[in-house]
Amino acid sequence: MQTLIAFIRVFREYITVTVxxxxxxxxxxxxxxxxxxxxxSYSLFTLxxxxxxxxxxATLFSSNQDAETLRDVNVSLMEEVMQLRRLRxxxxxxxxxxxxxxxxxxxxxxxxxxxxxxxxxxxxxxxxVGEDDSVAINMPVINEEGLVGKIIATSGSFSIAMLALxxxxxxxxxxxxxxxxxxxxxREGENLVLQNVWKTADVIPGDTVVTSEYSNIFPPEIMxxxxxxxxxxxxxLFSRIDVEPRVNFASLxxxxxxxxxxxxxxxxxxxxAYGTSEDAP
Amino acid sequence: MTPKMQRVLMMAAILLLLAIVQVTIAPLISLxxxxxxxxxxxxxxxxxxxxQMTGMLVAFPAGLLADxxxxxxxxxxxxxxxxxxxxxxxLYDEEKAQVSLQSPRTILIVFLCALxxxxxxxxxxxxxxxxxxxxxxxxxxxxxxxxxxxxxAIPVLIxxxxxxxxxx
Numbered sequence: 001m002q003t004l005i006a007f008i009r010v011f012r013e014y015i016t017v018t019v020x021x022x023x024x025x026x027x028x029x030x031x032x033x034x035x036x037x038x039x040x041s042y043s044l045f046t047l048x049x050x051x052x053x054x055x056x057x058a059t060l061f062s063s064n065q066d067a068e069t070l071r072d073v074n075v076s077l078m079e080e081v082m083q084l085r086r087l088r089x090x091x092x093x094x095x096x097x098x099x100x101x102x103x104x105x106x107x108x109x110x111x112x113x114x115x116x117x118x119x120x121x122x123x124x125x126x127x128x129v130g131e132d133d134s135v136a137i138n139m140p141v142i143n144e145e146g147l148v149g150k151i152i153a154t155s156g157s158f159s160i161a162m163l164a165l166x167x168x169x170x171x172x173x174x175x176x177x178x179x180x181x182x183x184x185x186x187r188e189g190e191n192l193v194l195q196n197v198w199k200t201a202d203v204i205p206g207d208t209v210v211t212s213e214y215s216n217i218f219p220p221e222i223m224x225x226x227x228x229x230x231x232x233x234x235x236x237l238f239s240r241i242d243v244e245p246r247v248n249f250a251s252l253x254x255x256x257x258x259x260x261x262x263x264x265x266x267x268x269x270x271x272x273a274y275g276t277s278e279d280a281p
Numbered sequence: 282m283t284p285k286m287q288r289v290l291m292m293a294a295i296l297l298l299l300a301i302v303q304v305t306i307a308p309l310i311s312l313x314x315x316x317x318x319x320x321x322x323x324x325x326x327x328x329x330x331x332x333q334m335t336g337m338l339v340a341f342p343a344g345l346l347a348d349x350x351x352x353x354x355x356x357x358x359x360x361x362x363x364x365x366x367x368x369x370x371x372l373y374d375e376e377k378a379q380v381s382l383q384s385p386r387t388i389l390i391v392f393l394c395a396l397x398x399x400x401x402x403x404x405x406x407x408x409x410x411x412x413x414x415x416x417x418x419x420x421x422x423x424x425x426x427x428x429x430x431x432x433x434a435i436p437v438l439i440x441x442x443x444x445x446x447x448x449x
Binding site for chain 1: 301304305308333334337338341344345346348349350351352353354355356357359360363364367370405406407417
């Protein structure tokens, strides 16, 4: 016994570093577990309000430039709104004729970004809306340009969203023109990649990529980006398709959380048939 | 409470404060996506001042707090920070602890520990991706380490000035 105590005393630093490193690895492997989520909400509750109050430093330097940019955007958006109103009217008439079921407009929760972590590919943002605003984990985050990401943690009045430029982000997507399906993922920098598309599939540079109706998390037809280059993928069966996201992630300031839930009956049926979870893209 | 215990608690409080600074202030001073690690500077200083054991024991919860707030992989910062604090602790000298912190050598130690910290972080974070690892290493390992080491000169200068004033 004394030998053991003497051994621990001599090697206590090595034992401590091994235990702490082991604990860290266990935490990394269980990042989505319930205790880690609880730790996240406490941390979010404490640090998000501090970060929110330190935001005035950043806005000091950017507000004038932003106002000018916003004025320009406002003019072009007004023109776009006029055009969209006309198209909407046309669309409604056509839908009525074809007898399409009216797809519901998902309620949006407007939100301001109070914190950004764009370092080392973390690519997460803190939003000033949370459970009090009916925001829940896995809800999609969008802005007027397209898909931004999804909610991964919430507290009472704050939430954290994982951007589409995150290593763990996946979304089922499709090419708007040819209806070819694929999976969108982050590649590096500000580039996305459309995976699992056969080499022989009808894809051309300039095609628009949108979210697919097969997604468990995202509503269909949300703009993701434009195909820039197509090349041979690894293994020879699939293409390597680089997608330029429509959203300008560097200048994100305000976003919308979509209060979207998959139809429970469909979710239950798919769970039974395929064993897919709610977390699947 | 023993003076040693008081000092350890104070160090823990400083490191938790640095965790808050890391998530609130550090993103505002990032250069081309490269963010300095205030947490690492704190952890290295604690290890050089109080030894390996204290350094690791305060670095771990501070890293965990930062992870829980702003990382998809909870445990990645605590892992890198604990190992960096462990490495810095090898240069702890009980008799010269006070003096060694004011020496320019500390900046070099911070740089080397920052290299280790960012290398572990990047390896754990990007291991499953097929991306250009060269540019990631150049920017996020070497770049971030240089930035962190440059910032560590500030506390070193403050400490050396304070001691110089005390001698006068």
